[in-house]
Amino acid sequence: MNRTFFFSITFATIVLGVMLGFQFRTTSASNDVGPRDREQELALEKKNLVEDLYKLQMEISELSTKLDQAGIGQREADEALERELAKIRRFAGLSSVSGPGVELVVQPGQAGLSTVNAPRDITDEHLLKMVNELYSAGSEAIAINGQRIAATSEIRLAGKHINVNGTPLSPPYHIIAIGNASVLKSRLELKDGLVDILSEFGISVEIQEKDEVAIPAFTGGLFFDYAKPVKEN
Amino acid sequence: MNALRMKNFYWSVALVSLVVGVILSVQFRMTNDMQHNETIRRTQELADQVAQLKKEHDVLQPQLIRMREQLEDLSTGPLASQIKAEMELATIFSGITKLSGSGVEVTLKDSNASQKPTDNPNWDIIHAEDILRVVNEIKAAGAEAIAINGQRLVATTEISCSGPAIRINKNALVPPFVITAIGNPETMEGALKMRGGVAEFLQFFGIQISVKKLEQLTIPAYSGSIKSDYLIEAVADTSLAR
Numbered sequence: 001m002n003r004t005f006f007f008s009i010t011f012a013t014i015v016l017g018v019m020l021g022f023q024f025r026t027t028s029a030s031n032d033v034g035p036r037d038r039e040q041e042l043a044l045e046k047k048n049l050v051e052d053l054y055k056l057q058m059e060i061s062e063l064s065t066k067l068d069q070a071g072i073g074q075r076e077a078d079e080a081l082e083r084e085l086a087k088i089r090r091f092a093g094l095s096s097v098s099g100p101g102v103e104l105v106v107q108p109g110q111a112g113l114s115t116v117n118a119p120r121d122i123t124d125e126h127l128l129k130m131v132n133e134l135y136s137a138g139s140e141a142i143a144i145n146g147q148r149i150a151a152t153s154e155i156r157l158a159g160k161h162i163n164v165n166g167t168p169l170s171p172p173y174h175i176i177a178i179g180n181a182s183v184l185k186s187r188l189e190l191k192d193g194l195v196d197i198l199s200e201f202g203i204s205v206e207i208q209e210k211d212e213v214a215i216p217a218f219t220g221g222l223f224f225d226y227a228k229p230v231k232e233n
Numbered sequence: 234m235n236a237l238r239m240k241n242f243y244w245s246v247a248l249v250s251l252v253v254g255v256i257l258s259v260q261f262r263m264t265n266d267m268q269h270n271e272t273i274r275r276t277q278e279l280a281d282q283v284a285q286l287k288k289e290h291d292v293l294q295p296q297l298i299r300m301r302e303q304l305e306d307l308s309t310g311p312l313a314s315q316i317k318a319e320m321e322l323a324t325i326f327s328g329i330t331k332l333s334g335s336g337v338e339v340t341l342k343d344s345n346a347s348q349k350p351t352d353n354p355n356w357d358i359i360h361a362e363d364i365l366r367v368v369n370e371i372k373a374a375g376a377e378a379i380a381i382n383g384q385r386l387v388a389t390t391e392i393s394c395s396g397p398a399i400r401i402n403k404n405a406l407v408p409p410f411v412i413t414a415i416g417n418p419e420t421m422e423g424a425l426k427m428r429g430g431v432a433e434f435l436q437f438f439g440i441q442i443s444v445k446k447l448e449q450l451t452i453p454a455y456s457g458s459i460k461s462d463y464l465i466e467a468v469a470d471t472s473l474a475r
Contacts, residue, residue: 014253018258021256132393225377
C-alpha cells in the first residue's frame with residue numbers, strides 16, 4: 001500500500017515538473033513562428049531575384065547585339081532602335097500580342113443552382129481581384145472584353161457598367177490572359193481560391209486553357225500632361 | 234518515529250522527481266532551441282544572399298538603361314526622330330523610366346488604436362485589397378504614373394498578400410505604405426476623399442490614411458526585367474529574331 005502511494009507521488013511530481021518546464025518554455029518562446037515564416041519569405045524572394053537577374057542579363061546581351069548592329073550604319077542603327085521600341089511597346093501593352101494562356105468567362109451564376117447564394121452583380125472589385133490574381137500567377141498580358149490592361153488602366157464601377165480604360169463594359173466578362181495556361185488555371189482554381197470565393201457570391205467563372213489566345217493593344221491616347229522623364233546620371 | 238521518517242523520505246522523493254521533471258523538459262527545450270537556432274542561421278544566410286542579389290540587380294538595371302540610351306544616340310538615320318518620339322512615350326507609359334511631376338502622396342498605416350478584445354484583429358491591418366482599391370481610384374482619377382514604397386507600377390504588377398508583408402513586383406514590402414502618383418493633384422485628392430469614397434471606407438476599418446498634394450515628386454523606374462516568356466507580337470514585326 002505504501003509502495004503504490006510512493007509511486008503515485010513520484011509519478012505526479014515528475015508530471016508536475018514537466019508541466020512547469022513546458023509552461024516556462026511556451027511563455028519564453030511564444031514568437032517561435034517568426035523565423036520560419038521569414039525563411040520561406042526570403043527563399044521565395046531569392047528565387048524571384050535569381051530569375052529576374054537571369055532575364056536582365058539576357059536583356060543586356062540582346063541590347064549589346066543591337067548596339068553592335070547599330071555600329072554598322074545609319075539604317076541598321078534605326079532598325080535596332082525600332083526593335084528595342086517594339087519590345088518596350090509589347091511590355092507596355094501598346095501592341096497586339098498572342099501566346100498560350102487562359103480564357104475566362106465571368107458572369108452571374110445560374111439562378112436555382114444554389115438556394116443560398118442567389119446570383120449577385122459582378123462588381124469592379126471582383127474583376128480587379130481576378131486581374132490581380134492572374135498577374136500574381138505570372139500573366140504577361142490581360143484584356144477584359146477587348147480592353148487591354150495597361151499600367152494606368154482602372155477597373156471601376158460606373159453606374160450599371162464597369163469602366164476599363166474609360167470604356168463601359170457589361171457582363172458577361174471575357175478575361176483573356178497570356179502566360180503559362182495550366183499555372184494560371186490552377187492558381188484560380190485553388191481550394192478556397194478566387195473561383196471558390198466568387199462562387200459563394202453567386203458568380204460563375206469558367207476557365208479554359210488555350211494554346212493560343214490573342215490580346216489587342218491598348219488603344220487609349222498617350223498624353224502626359226504632368227509626368228516628365230528624368231535622365232539618370 | 235518510523236512514520237516521521239517515512240514522511241521525510243516521501244518529501245525528498247517528491248522534490249527529486251520534481252527536479253527531474255524540470256530538467257527533462259529543459260533538456261527538451263534546449264534541443265528544440267538548437268533547431269530554432271538552425272532556422273535563424275539559415276534565415277540569416279538567405280537574407281545575406283538576397284541582399285547580394287539585390288546589389289547585383291542594382292548594377293545591372295542602370296546598365297540596361299545606359300545601353301538603351303547609347304542605342305538612341307547611335308540612331309541618326311532618316312527615321313530616327315520619329316522612332317525617338319515614339320520611344321519617349323513608350324518608355325513613360327511602360328514604366329521603365331524615372332519620372333517627375335506634380336501629384337499626391339498617400340500614406341497608409343495600420344491602426345494604432347488599442348484593440349478591444351471584441352474587435353476583429355483583422356480589421357486594423359492593411360490588406361493587399363486595400364492598396365488595390367486606393368491604386369484603382371487614383372488610376373480612375375487620371376494618374377500618369379504610380380509607385381508604392383519605391384516600386385513602380387507597370388502593366389503586369391501584382392499586389393498580393395504574403396504573410397505579414399505585401400508583395401509588389403515580387404518584392405515583399407511592409408507598412409507604412411507610401412503610394413506616390415503623378416497627375417492632377419486636386420483630381421486625385423478629390424477622388425480619394427470624396428464622400429463614401431476609399432479614404433472614408435478605410436478609416437471605418439481603422440486604417441490611417443493621409444493624402445498630401447505635392448508640386449513636385451519623382452517616381453522611380455521599374456527595376457525588373459521586361460523580357461517576356463510567352464508573348465508573341467501579333468502583327469508583322471521588323472525584328473529578325475524573337
